[in-house]
Amino acid sequence: MNPTPEKINDSLSDFNSENAPQQQKLHKKKSSTQLPQPGTTQGSCAFDSAMITLVPITDAAHVVHGSSGCAASIWGSYSSLSSNSMLYKIRFTSDIDENDIIFGGAKKLYKGILELERRYKPAAVFVYSTCITALIGDDIEGVCKNATEKTGIPTIPVHCPGFIGNQNLGNRVAGEALLEHVIGTAEPDTSTSYDINLIGEHNIAGAIWNVLPLLEKLGIRVLAKITGDAIYKEVCYAHCAKLNVLLSSKALINMAKSMEKKYGIPYIEESVYGIEQINQCLRNIAVKLGNPDLQSRTEKLIVEETAAIDEKLSLYITRLQCKRIILSIGSFKSWLIIFAAQKLGMEVIAILTKNNSEEDKIRVKSLLGQDGIILEQNSPEEILQIINENQADMLIADKRHQDTSLMPRIPFLDINQERNHPYAGYIGILEVARELYAAFYNPVWEQVYQPAPWEGDGGDEGDRGDGGDGGEITSSSPSSSQEEEI
Numbered sequence: 001m002n003p004t005p006e007k008i009n010d011s012l013s014d015f016n017s018e019n020a021p022q023q024q025k026l027h028k029k030k031s032s033t034q035l036p037q038p039g040t041t042q043g044s045c046a047f048d049s050a051m052i053t054l055v056p057i058t059d060a061a062h063v064v065h066g067s068s069g070c071a072a073s074i075w076g077s078y079s080s081l082s083s084n085s086m087l088y089k090i091r092f093t094s095d096i097d098e099n100d101i102i103f104g105g106a107k108k109l110y111k112g113i114l115e116l117e118r119r120y121k122p123a124a125v126f127v128y129s130t131c132i133t134a135l136i137g138d139d140i141e142g143v144c145k146n147a148t149e150k151t152g153i154p155t156i157p158v159h160c161p162g163f164i165g166n167q168n169l170g171n172r173v174a175g176e177a178l179l180e181h182v183i184g185t186a187e188p189d190t191s192t193s194y195d196i197n198l199i200g201e202h203n204i205a206g207a208i209w210n211v212l213p214l215l216e217k218l219g220i221r222v223l224a225k226i227t228g229d230a231i232y233k234e235v236c237y238a239h240c241a242k243l244n245v246l247l248s249s250k251a252l253i254n255m256a257k258s259m260e261k262k263y264g265i266p267y268i269e270e271s272v273y274g275i276e277q278i279n280q281c282l283r284n285i286a287v288k289l290g291n292p293d294l295q296s297r298t299e300k301l302i303v304e305e306t307a308a309i310d311e312k313l314s315l316y317i318t319r320l321q322c323k324r325i326i327l328s329i330g331s332f333k334s335w336l337i338i339f340a341a342q343k344l345g346m347e348v349i350a351i352l353t354k355n356n357s358e359e360d361k362i363r364v365k366s367l368l369g370q371d372g373i374i375l376e377q378n379s380p381e382e383i384l385q386i387i388n389e390n391q392a393d394m395l396i397a398d399k400r401h402q403d404t405s406l407m408p409r410i411p412f413l414d415i416n417q418e419r420n421h422p423y424a425g426y427i428g429i430l431e432v433a434r435e436l437y438a439a440f441y442n443p444v445w446e447q448v449y450q451p452a453p454w455e456g457d458g459g460d461e462g463d464r465g466d467g468g469d470g471g472e473i474t475s476s477s478p479s480s481s482q483e484e485e486i
């Protein structure tokens with residue numbers, strides 16, 4: 001998608017009209033694809049999220065046409081894993097400087113692409129425009145066309161300067177680039193009635209590898225992964241699938257809709273985070289593929305997998321049940337912690353919500369019950385007060401709240417752990433249980449509850465400190481209340 005003002009406006013009004021009834025009904029906040037306003041921070045830019053979406057195509061080279069600052073943006077910190085090529089990990093950039101801003105950077109980009117194609121032999125090259133190169137009007141479309149003709153390697157322009165919007169728009173631009181230049185450009189050697197595409201999972205920490213074996217057991221072939229652990233060629237085949245499965249991602253729904261329109265491929269929206277969710281996902285795939293035998297095999301697999309995971313979880317349930325946790329929800333993955341906590345018999349006493357939709361808040365309320373606390377401000381003082389008043393045993397939030405948990409000396413779990421641990425599928429829930437257990441029974445708490453050397457014998461081992469305001473919390477240490485080891 002070349003980001004002319006008309007196309008950007010189309011994209012924005014598209015998104016807004018799709019969501020309009022719900023927004024009106026729920027007085028929802030601004031759409032996340034709204035154009036950024038000067039002076040406001042809106043998370044990562046469109047360029048960043050376009051890269052996050054496409055970089056997991058592992059055997060392609062990804063070239064940032066812009067300053068080296070853009071190339072060092074946050075997309076590189078996403079731990080999207082590969083089972084094959086590591087080329088996608090290299091940050092290529094045309095490193096635009098003042099001279100290029102004056103005289104244009106297209107020639108430099110072209111030479112750079114030829115050089116990288118000579119040295120690395122990538123399956124394809126994705127070229128990303130950024131704010132500077134879009135503003136000076138470099139013709140990356142022309143450069144990519146010439147480079148493709150010269151080398152025979154597909155070179156794909158992605159028009160995603162940061163100023164066009166933020167995350168969702170960047171994801172959509174990435175999807176448009178695949179639709180326009182990649183999908184449908186090659187045919188697979190064979191095709192089966194059980195070919196599906198998985199869209200929207202970026203294989204962070206290897207999450208998709210928890211799901212693929214399940215599909216394989218059922219005889220379902222994943223034709224294209226868009227884009228976690230994908231190779232370029234499989235994305236070219238995506239138009240031959242019988243079903244698109246959109247995993248936990250609203251951002252690429254337009255892509256699924258376009259493929260339905262263009263290639264007649266139906267799509268379903270599913271999640272693989274949580275036991276009920278993965279069960280439902282497998283069931284729905286089997287139903288959509290329309291084979292009764294597949295459906296009965298799916299039911300059998302669900303029974304087997306659920307029984308196996310229940311058995312493994314029982315060990316953790318005995319150690320974690322009845323613990324009281326405070327949880328911050330942000331991404332869809334943090335919902336998994338709620339499901340996992342419930343499965344483990346833990347009690348979620350309060351939820352910290354920020355930038356969540358009304359729909360999410362209603363869902364949270366129904367999960368928490370009457371006594372549950374929903375906190376929208378998330379200031380350390382308020383969190384501390386809830387910890388003190390409710391004798392919480394653990395805080396699960398993002399890193400910036402870590403200090404808040406240190407004051408009352410309760411265990412803390414970083415909610416963004418999914419970047420380091422694969423939480424998808426049945427195994428994923430076990431991973432969550434392990435993480436909760438490890439945080440709760442970390443031997444450090446033995447040390448933390450000891451009186452400081454300068455306090456002599458006067459310290460009280462069960463005392464978690466005064467929380468900075470003199471108020472004491474009286475719950476006992478997790479380690480002292482549970483001495484068994486897993």
Ligand code: SF4
Nearest residue numbers: 045047070130131162
């Ligand atoms: S906002 Fe523009 S300059 Fe900043 S990282 Fe994104 S593309 Fe680069």
